[in-house]
Amino acid sequence: MRLPTMSGNFLLAPIPETADYFTVRDIKMAVMGAGGVGKTAMIVRFLTKRFIGDYESNTGNLYSRLVAVEGEHMALQIQDTPGYVKVEDDVSQVADMLRFIQSSEGFLLVYSVTDLRSYEYIRHLHQHIRKVHSDSKIPIIIVANKGDLLHVRQVPSDSGIQLANELGCSFVEISTSENCQDVCDVFHHLCKEIGKHQSSSTGEKRRGSIMPRPKSPNMQDLKRRFKQALSPKIKASSAMA
Numbered sequence: 001m002r003l004p005t006m007s008g009n010f011l012l013a014p015i016p017e018t019a020d021y022f023t024v025r026d027i028k029m030a031v032m033g034a035g036g037v038g039k040t041a042m043i044v045r046f047l048t049k050r051f052i053g054d055y056e057s058n059t060g061n062l063y064s065r066l067v068a069v070e071g072e073h074m075a076l077q078i079q080d081t082p083g084y085v086k087v088e089d090d091v092s093q094v095a096d097m098l099r100f101i102q103s104s105e106g107f108l109l110v111y112s113v114t115d116l117r118s119y120e121y122i123r124h125l126h127q128h129i130r131k132v133h134s135d136s137k138i139p140i141i142i143v144a145n146k147g148d149l150l151h152v153r154q155v156p157s158d159s160g161i162q163l164a165n166e167l168g169c170s171f172v173e174i175s176t177s178e179n180c181q182d183v184c185d186v187f188h189h190l191c192k193e194i195g196k197h198q199s200s201s202t203g204e205k206r207r208g209s210i211m212p213r214p215k216s217p218n219m220q221d222l223k224r225r226f227k228q229a230l231s232p233k234i235k236a237s238s239a240m241a
């Protein structure tokens with residue numbers, strides 16, 4: 001019999017699905033980019049389906065959610081990261097950024113089509129990721145956000161495609177404010193890519209943890225409990241009559 005072996009947080013042997021438990025794949029991703037490009041708006045749009053106009057400048061919130069992607073359960077952790085400005089000048093910013101990169105298995109590198117500097121900043125972030133993760137196949141999607149703001153566009157779509165080709169990343173242009181589905185597709189795509197990458201780098205079909213299946217009472221059980229709850233009242237009312 002093959003016994004499960006523990007490695008870090010992950011149970012490496014195949015975990016049997018039972019009526020009481022199901023397996024989930026652990027997925028950790030980071031959303032990175034310059035300040036104000038819409039990182040938080042994207043995450044909130046994905047998690048709540050709502051577009052909320054204004055956020056406090058973020059200092060590195062971590063969001064957790066159980067999601068199902070193509071039938072597979074995933075325990076997703078999304079690291080929102082602060083919008084760095086001049087990384088080289090600030091030692092604590094660099095340390096923070098490297099910590100976020102280290103703990104992530106895939107990345108959304110976001111720029112705004114209305115902000116040329118945020119586009120140029122992607123190359124810089126990419127270099128940092130390459131330094132931390134020597135594996136060149138780590139999934140990275142470059143996301144051009146605010147595609148609705150055509151009248152103030154500074155970065156043409158072609159430049160995004162060109163950069164992605166050069167860096168060996170995927171590319172997508174979206175508008176978080178206008179199209180919720182596109183945002184969800186980006187996150188789902190990255191989940192799938194991370195899952196594939198985990199499988200190919202460990203040689204395992206699945207890497208995850210086991211979760212108790214939420215109990216949903218069946219009808220017979222409900223009827224039985226209903227009867228039990230009613231019975232003293234029935235007795236009491238027939239005694240009073």
Ligand SMILES: Nc1nc2c(ncn2[C@@H]2O[C@H](COP(=O)(O)OP(=O)(O)OP(=O)(O)O)[C@@H](O)[C@H]2O)c(=O)[nH]1
Pocket residue numbers: 033034035036037038039040041042052053054055056057058059081082083084145146147148149174175176177178
């Ligand atoms: N028009 C438009 N505005 C957007 C879009 N996405 C985000 N915004 C706006 O851009 C602003 C910045 O969004 P945030 O989500 O706070 O950006 P951030 O990258 O998390 O910023 P920091 O926390 O400073 O790093 C907000 O006013 C959002 O409403 C979009 O697709 N279209």
